[in-house]
Amino acid sequence: MSTDFPPRVAQGSTQPWRERLPLPxxxxxxxxxxxxAQALIDGPRKGVYGPFLPLLRSPELMDRVARVGEYLRFDGVLAPRIRELVTCAAARHVSNQFEWLMHAPLARQAGVAEATLEALRQGARPRGLPADEEAALDFVQEMLRQHGSSEPAYAAALQAFGEQGVVELATLAGYFVMVSWVMNVAHTPPLAGAQGEPLPAFPL
Known part of the structure; x- marks a missing residue:
């Protein structure tokens, strides 16, 4: 096991543990x-890390994935608080430590309540949310579980975010599930020095 990432943080449980696709x-x-790689360094991310380490094996794909992510994270219509909440929900859904440890602090800074983040971390449904967070989580968690959206969840999301917002909400969740899958396969660990509580295993 890598000494940099204790078992509770390192992505993937295969023994002996190794990062399968590190930075070349x-x-x-x-x-x-x-x-x-230079395009990432010159862009808003300012470095090559996370999903872009394994994606660098396919540089054209990496570039296109990066551009989609840049729009969703930095230029989309969703407020940072909603965007970060949804990203955390997606990371929890696929148990990805990198995205959780990166985005939980950003969600906190954007105004997501600590109790909301802790409930998500534990695999529970947060309660007592503001109306827009309630609509976003209902829509996204229903989509992740059932691969679609019921009329009540869709109507609430539409009222809160509009048509463009609903499309970006669905795409944002799908984007972070996708890059988390890549990292789950690659055993991409969190950034060195990442702070906060990692995701526990879901209760059986």
Whole structure:
């Protein structure tokens, strides 16, 4: 087991643990990989980390995924509080430590209540939410569980966020599930020095 990431934090439970697709050495990258990595460094992320470590094996895919994520995170119509809450819900749904430990503090800074985040972390449904958070979580968690949306959940999300917001809400959740799957397969660990409580295993 890597000494940098204790068992409760390292992504993946296979023993012995290893990060399957870490950042390639600079002298082993081809020109397309170097260009894609530099684009991330020059963009709002300012570095190559998280899902972009395994995605660097397919630099054109990485570039396209990165551009979708940049829009959803930095330019979309959803308020930061809603965006970060939904990202945390997606990370919890697929038990991804990297996204949870990165976005739970951002959600807290954006105004999501500590009790809401702790309920999510434990795998419970948060209660007593503001109306827009209630609508977002109902819509997203229903979509993640049932692969669609009931009329009540859709109507509440539509009223809260409008048609563009509903489309971006669904895409945001899907985006973070997708990149979390990539990291789950790659055993991509959290950033070194990530703070906060990691996700526990769901209760049996």
């Amino acid at each position: 050495a600079a002298d082993r990258m081809d020109e397309a990989q170097r260009r894609a």
